Amino acid sequence: xxxxxxxxxxxxxxxxxxxxxxxxxxxxxxxxxxxxxxxxxxxxxxxxxxxxxxxxxxxxxxxxxxxxxxxxxxxxxxxxxxxxxxxxxxxxxxxxxxxxxxxxxxxxxxxxxxx
Amino acid sequence: xxxxxxxxxxxxxxxxxxxxxxxxxxxxxxxxxxxxxxxxxxxxxxxxxxxxxxxxxxxxxxxxxxxxxxxxxxxxxxxxxxxxxxxxxxxxxxxxxxxxxxxxxxxxxxxxxxx
Numbered sequence: 001x002x003x004x005x006x007x008x009x010x011x012x013x014x015x016x017x018x019x020x021x022x023x024x025x026x027x028x029x030x031x032x033x034x035x036x037x038x039x040x041x042x043x044x045x046x047x048x049x050x051x052x053x054x055x056x057x058x059x060x061x062x063x064x065x066x067x068x069x070x071x072x073x074x075x076x077x078x079x080x081x082x083x084x085x086x087x088x089x090x091x092x093x094x095x096x097x098x099x100x101x102x103x104x105x106x107x108x109x110x111x112x113x114x115x
Numbered sequence: 116x117x118x119x120x121x122x123x124x125x126x127x128x129x130x131x132x133x134x135x136x137x138x139x140x141x142x143x144x145x146x147x148x149x150x151x152x153x154x155x156x157x158x159x160x161x162x163x164x165x166x167x168x169x170x171x172x173x174x175x176x177x178x179x180x181x182x183x184x185x186x187x188x189x190x191x192x193x194x195x196x197x198x199x200x201x202x203x204x205x206x207x208x209x210x211x212x213x214x215x216x217x218x219x220x221x222x223x224x225x226x227x228x229x230x
Contacts, residue, residue: 004157032217043119044158044206044221051217089157093217102148102171103219105157 002027006090006106013080014114021075021109023064023090031094033057033066033073034103038087047075047088085113119222121207127228128197135193136225140209146216147190149182150206151175152224158206164190165212197229 007022025031035047035057048057053068062077073090090106120139128134140147145166150158161180163171166187176182179197184190194201204226208219 034217036221041223043223044208046218046220049217091157102150102160102163102173103158104160107155107157 002031002092002094002104004090004092004104004106006088006109008107009087009110010112011109012112012114015082016079017113019075019077019080019084019111021088021090021111023073023075023106025071025073025090025092027071027092027094029094031092033064034091034093035062035064035073035075036089036091036105038089038108040086044089080111080113082113082115085111087111119207119209119220121205121222121225123225124223125226125228127230129230130199131196133193133195134197134227135191136205136207136227138190138192138207138209138222140189140207141220142188144209144211144220145187146210146212147184148208148210148219149190149192150208152204152206153202161192194227197227199229202227202229 003026005024032051034049036044037047038044048059050057050066056065064073064075087108087110089108091103122137147164149161152158162182164184179195182192204224206224208221210219
């Protein structure tokens with residue numbers, strides 16, 4: 001079946017540091033890949049997505065590249081801010097492999113940015 | 116449009132009682148999803164509607180759980196004879212069809228505590 005594995009947190013960084021949150025996946029077909037973010041007290045929000053190999057999703061300074069050869073979709077940001085503190089979820093949708101129409105999520109990575 | 120709305124936001128109940136959650140999706144979205152999220156975990160897919168038709172149900176959705184979307188607009192998720200293990204955040208999401216189906220908009224969730 002489909003699964004998503006992401007690095008465990010919490011990840012604590014200083015403001016302006018470089019961020020990488022690792023995400024790898026297992027899927028039977030050709031999934032679309034997503035990063036969602038959950039700020040305290042709020043619902044999940046789509047941060048970025050990529051629908052095919054070598055696509056790069058980007059938003060708000062965050063980037064992730066769909067790497068089929070390594071089945072990875074690592075999230076990066078060059079200079080984090082305190083306002084980036086949140087829980088980040090990697091997810092996939094794999095209709096081509098006969099998977100459920102719903103998203104499969106990783107466990108989430110709690111990011112804490114200190115001033 | 117105010118996004119995806121869920122009610123109630125919090126529900127505390129005693130074991131054995133029935134509870135019902137309501138989700139109002141974005142009005143032009145024909146797809147609606149229910150997820151469950153427990154502490155420290157990512158959201159887990161429960162069920163999916165396209166218009167009023169319930170097209171997929173996860174094996175997580177036991178016989179005590181039932182979801183409806185009678186007119187293809189709002190949806191309800193009912194849990195009968197609640198158990199302590201049902202304590203979780205119940206998330207609703209909606210999306211348009213076609214090319215936009217990949218992008219889910221989530222509500223803030225309904226937190227259930229079973230005593």
